[in-house]
Amino acid sequence: MVISFNQLRKIEQNTILLPELNLTVQKKDIVAVQCENEYIGHLFDLLNHPNQIKKKAITLPEGGFQNVYLFQQTDGLYKRLTVIQMLKFWCKLYQHQADLEMILNLCELQACASKKTKQLTQSEQRRLLFASALIQQAAVYIFEDPSLGLDLQSKHVLHNLLIHLADKGAAVLLFTTTLEEAIRLGNSVYRYSNRGTQQLEQDIEDTEDVGKENHEEEMTSIQVQLDKISAKIEDKIILFNPLEIDYIEARDGQTYLFVNDEEFASSNTIKILEERLQPLGFFRCHRSYLVNLQRVREIIIWSKNSYSLSLDNPSKSTIPLSKGNYSKLKELIHL
């Protein structure tokens, strides 16, 4: 165990600002936690003010908070320094002789090494901030929604960076508001809500027996009789044509239909919906997601174990594709 949160919480004026957080991160582990933005804010506020944290609520690595790296959305750069000067400054600040060439390569900043930071794009600035994680030697790296607002290239960089840090033996913990990012970036994924911390099972499809596959094959041949999917809003029941649905997400024991960037709660479980919608071209891409394949524009391969599906709906949503289902999808679309 490198870092652990033991019933860490924040209560102010009888209001729970931060529900109980119980989490342990081991060496070489990348733990992603999906939670509300305000919880992330309160948590980082506590991490920045350790004197407000109750004793034993956080077990830290040797060296305490000096051995913990924090990445925050609000972190900035010296605008008149060039990228290389910024890296050299961090090297001096953290007394670490880092291989700057390697860092520039890993963060894909070679092309702008001599540019001033104020001339960088937002994504380049973020990649430069990520580079500080490679310079500051810490046992634990904690990131605040690191992929928020990033372009695809920077998401790749972030993904590689996290793997690099974990390979070096560090414990990596990241908090994000979207489940998709949590699934994509973390080896272990948790959902943190007012009900506490719950681990999400991943790649459950790998453990499912062959019998289910046979059953799925049988299902494809069943003629569809019910072609409307219901969702409830207050006291109304809305019926959707299945092909209107972009994707379906199971979250907190509830199933949500995503139609034209709007979210509707369904009373059916994702398993029942899968059975009904599979013949209509829906695919269970992840334990928590069922996608309308007609909406899939792109399969993004982040690494050999990490995939996402990019949809062509108005918000260009991306949803996770688990490793086990990647090969099934390839077969399905004859790739």
Add this chain to the structure above:
Amino acid sequence: MMKKRKQVRLDRWKALLYKDICDLRWNGQVLLNFIGGIFLISLLAFVPEETISLSFLLGFIFVMLTMLMQGNLMVEEQEQRTIRSLKQAGFSFKEIYIYKMIVTFTATVLVLVIFSVLYGNHFLFSIKLFILVLPIMIIMLVAGTFLGIKTKNTIEISLYGVPIIILYFFVEGLLMNSSKEDMPWLVVFPNYHLHYGIDQLYFNEPFLSYLVVPVIWMTAVVAVFVSWYRNQSFD
């Protein structure tokens, strides 16, 4: 253990120095005040008639360079949101502020050296002048630090610095346009003592009595600032 900690602290300060060497040469506001100060003293050094008193020139350096530069350096860490990473590296706020004060102090001393060279002052005279101006310099450093802590950006530094600038030059204007007997109440201001202390230096007369009031001001300003600072919670 203690030695290692000292070494770590020294290395961190060196890192900040490296950053400022790279950064300050492109900092327009600091450069403007720095070069502006040098330009003004150079220009007036070659003016045949001495129409402007030296205390005015020195006041210009302390207000426009020392106070504003200190404020700008301080507030930029907040404005650029870089102060958190410095704290993460182990700096305390106090260390950061003291470091910034040293940088500003060094820049001011550099301009004073240029001033002494241009005005052909001999070494002993320059030392005496430095002792005479030191209390006002420290008052301005503290004022700049206070502005840097209380403001949000460099625009606010200029904005809230204006009352101090106006007050300083108002008193300076009164001194330049009056004799010692005209407005005896001006003696409560440190400018008065700088103004007439320089005359003492030129006449090679004792000047230490002209240090008393500025030192009292300096002590009071520093004491008020320290007591205010202790009551703040920056963490």
